[in-house]
Amino acid sequence: MTVPPECLRGSEPSLADRAMPDSLHGGSMHLVITGADGYIGQRLTAQAAAHGVAVTVLARRPGVRRVVWSLGLPVPDAAFARDPVAGPVDAVIHLAHHWTTEGDEAADPNIGGTAALLAAARRHGVPRFVFASSLSAQPAALNRYGRVKWRIEQLLSGTGEIAARIGLVYGGPRRGMWGTLCRIASLGPVVPMVTPWRQVQPIHLDDLCRGLLLLAGAPGPVTDPAHGVAVLADPEPLSFSRFLSLVARQVADRHLVVLPVPLAPILVILHLVNRLPFLPRVERERVLGLAGLPVVASGDSLRRLGLTLRPLEAGLAAERPGRHHDRRRRALIREGLVLLGYVRGRSPEPALVRRYVRAVEVHGTGIPLPMPGLLAGWPRLMRLVEPLPASRTPGQRLLSERLHIAALLVDATPDGGRRYDYRGESPVSAVLRLFVIVALEVVAMPFRLTLARRIWR
C-alpha cells in the first residue's frame, strides 16, 4: 500500500499503521535487534512488539525476554529458564488479568491460570511470587473483580508468596482505570457519580512500580509475617469526588462538580451510553469496583518497604499533557520565586531562581509543587501556611524540603551572608526584637496548624 506523503504529517497511530509494510502484520516475523536500549532502539522494540513481531534483543545487559503464555495455557518451562548473565529467576510479578464478566466465578480463568503459574514457580524454586491484587479484594466484594482477586489471594500460602493490594492507580499512559478517570474528568462540568463520598487511596504508577520491584527484590521480610499481604496505596484516603475534581483541575484544567446519584440508575445509563457510538465507553465492572472500595491501612506496608509515595497533587500536576517539560520548568520557576522570595524577604534575582530550579531537578524529585495563586502574588503569606518541622504528611514534608533548599541557597548569597554580619545593639532593643519575632510566630501558629495540612496534602 502506498501512502500519499501529505498523510504522513500527522502522528496518529492509524497513519503509522498504514505506513507499516503488510508483511509485518500477522505475527509471523522474528527480528533480532541490537542497540535496543538506545533512543531509537527502545521505541523500535516497543513498536515491533506492539505489531506482534517476535523480537530477540542482543544486548550487553540482560533485558526483556518474551515467552508466549496466556492465562489458561500451561506455563512453558522456558519461562523459568536460567539467564546466562542474571542467573535463575528471583521472583515472579503476576500482573496479568483477564477481564471476565460471566461464567462460574469459582472456575474463573484468572484463578486457574494463576494456580498454574504459581505451581510452575514453586516447581522451579522461585523464592518470591508477587501477585497484583486490589484493595477491593474481599470475599463479598461488590464486583466480580474483587471477589476473584480475593479467591486468588487464598492460593498464596508459602513464605515469599505475596499479595500486593493495590490502591487506585493514576499517572502514566491514559489506559486502564486511569484512562477511564481522565475521560470522566474531561466530560464535565457536572459529573453524576455513584457514592462519591467513597474513600479512595491513590498511588502513582511510578510509585507502584517501585513498590512492586521492592516486593520482588528487597532482602529480608517485606510483608507482615502473619499474612503475606502488602498494601500499596496512599495511607491517607480521600473521597472519590475530591480525587476526581483534583484530576479535572490538574490534568484537564477544569472545574468539576460531582453530583451524587444512586447506583441503580447509573448502571442503566451506562448500559445505554455504552451502546451509543462516539461516546467514551465506561466499564460497568469498573464503576462497581469503585463503589465497593474499602479503606485499608497501608502505612506499615510502606514503611516496611521503605517506600515513600509522592504527594497526590504533585503527582497529578506532573501528568498535565502538552509541552510537559516546559510546563514543569515554568511551574518550578514559579515555585522558586515564591519560596526564595519568602525566605529572603524580597524577590530573588533570576540567577538565584535558576539555581533553585537546578537544585530541585538534580537533588529533588523535579516535580513542581502546586502553589496556590495567592502565594504567587504575596510570598509572605507563606508565614501562615508553612508546615511545622514535625509534620508528617508527604506534601508538607516535600514543601519543608524545598524550603530548606531555598533557605540554603539564600544563605549562600550576600543577602543571606549579611545575617551573620550582626554589629550588635543595646540588650533592650535585642530583647524587644526577639519579643516581636516570637509574638508574630504565636499569631501565625494557629493558621499554620490548621491551614498547612489542608494546602500541602
Place this chain on the structure above:
Amino acid sequence: MTEPDVVIIGSGPAGVSAAWPLVAAGRRVLMLDAGVGTIPNPAPERPSLRNLRQDPAGWRHLLGDDLRGLRKMTDVSPKLRMIPDAAFLSRFQDGNGLEPHGFSAIGILGRGGLSNFWGAVSCAYGPEDLVGSPVGAADLAPALRRVAARIGLSGCADDDLAPSHGTDLPLQPPLPLSPLAEALLARYQRHRNHLSLRLGRNRSAVLTQPLNGRAACDRSGACMWGCARGAIYSAASEVPELQRHANFALRDGFVVKALSVGGRGFVIGGTDARTGLPLHLEAATVVLAAGVLPTTRLALQCLERFDEAMPLQNCPAFAMALAVPSWLGRPLPDPAFGMAQLAFRMPLGPEPGDFAFGLLFGADAMAAPDLTAHMPLTRPGAAGLLRSLLPTLLIGLVYLPGSYSRNQVCLKRGNERMADRLVIDGGHSPAFDPVQRTLVRRLSRDFRRLGAYLLPGSAKPYPPGAEIHYGATLPMGARTTSSGEVTGRPGLFIADASALSRLSSKHNTFTVMANADRIGTLLAQRPT
C-alpha cells in the same frame, strides 16, 4: 611489589597507623584502598567564611559548583554535605555488603575513609575507659605519644578536661577560643566546685604550628566546608608519605568482597572499582582496618560465623542548643576555628567509664538553615531570631558510652549473585531514654549556673549510628588477642575500632590509631 609481608585492608586512620611501624621496620606492606583517587580538598586560596558569605560567587564554595550541598542527606552530619560524590556514601553500603535496619551505616569507600571529614576531636582512652580490656593505659601510652607527634594535636595539658583527653602527650598550643567560649570557661573556673559538669578546651588533631608539610590553622572559620590548608588531620594526606618508602605499595580501586583461609594463608577476593572485574590476592598476614562494619563482615566471613547475632556498639548521641542571654546585643565576632571549641563531661553512674562526653560548637560556623530547620518557627521568623541569638548561641553534641546502645550484627550467607552480607539491627538500650532525659536536666541545671540556658525542645537524639562512632564487635581479650590477632585465625589482625573492648563516650579515633600503631609495632617485632 612481589609477595608483601603484610596486606592492610583500608587506608583510613587505623590502616595508616598500622602501616607506619611496619614500614619503618622494613616490612613489605601492601595497602588495599577501595577508592580511586582522592577526595579533593578546597583550594588553598579559598577565602575565609566571612568573605565567602559576602561574595556573590561564594555559593560555589558553600554549596559546590554542582549544588551538591543541597543533596538530601537526612541524619547525616552537615560536614558530609560537601562530599563530591554521594556515591562515596552509597557505595560504602553496597560495596561492603552491609544491610542496615534501623541503623545509619555511614562510611566512605575512598582514600582516607571518613577522616576526610573528621571533626578531629582526639581523646586518649584512659584506665576508666579500658576497664575489662587486656590492653592497659600503660600499654597504649607509647603508641599514643607516637601518633600524637605524627598527626599533630593542639590543646591544653592542664585544664579540667586534660585528664580525659590524655596526659603526657606532645601538644601544640591550643586553638584560640571564641569570646563566648572564653567567657563560659572563665565563669566555669569560678563555679566549678558547685558543679558535677567538667568543662575544658577541646583537644583536636588540628595544627596550630606547621607539621610535615601541613599548614597551621588560619582561623578562616570554614572548617565545616573542608580545610583548605590541611590543618585538620586526614589519613589521606599520609598515604603519599608512606608511598615514598620503597617497601610500601598502595593498590587502589580494590574493593574487598571476601576473605577466607587458603593459599599462602588468606585469600582476599574483590572487584576492581574501575572495571568491575574480579580480583584475587593471597597473603600470609592480613590487617583489617576497613572501618568497623566492613572489618566485622570480613572477619566473620573468614571465621565462617554465619547466622550468629553478636553485639555492635555505637555511642548514642543527641544535640542541644545553649543560649547565654547576657551576650544578647553583642556584635558577632569574626569566625575563628569552625569546629568544637569546648569539651565537657558529666558522670552518669558510679561505674568507672559511665559518663557522658560532649562538645560545644559556635553556632555561627554552621549554615543557619541547618539550625532553623529544627525550629517550630517559620523560616523568616527563625532566621530573624537566629540573627539576634547567634552571638549568644552554642551548639552541643553529647555522646553516651557504647553500653547504652543495643545493636546486633549478623552475617548472612549470600548466593551466586549476592555477596555475603552483614545485617545490622540498630537500637538504643532501654536505659538510654531515661538516662538521656535525666542527663539533659542535669546539664541544663549546671549550664544555667554558668549563665547558659538550654533552649526548650532543642535536645534531639540522633537515630542509632548517625553519630558514626561504631566499635567493639571483635573485642580484644574475647574474639581477638591483646595483640589484635583474631582467635582461631593466626595471621589475621584487627586494627580498627572493632577490636575495642567497649566504646567510651569519648571520641575513639585517636585511641584506635594508637592501638593500630601498637598492633603494627608488635607485628613488626615478630620474626618473618
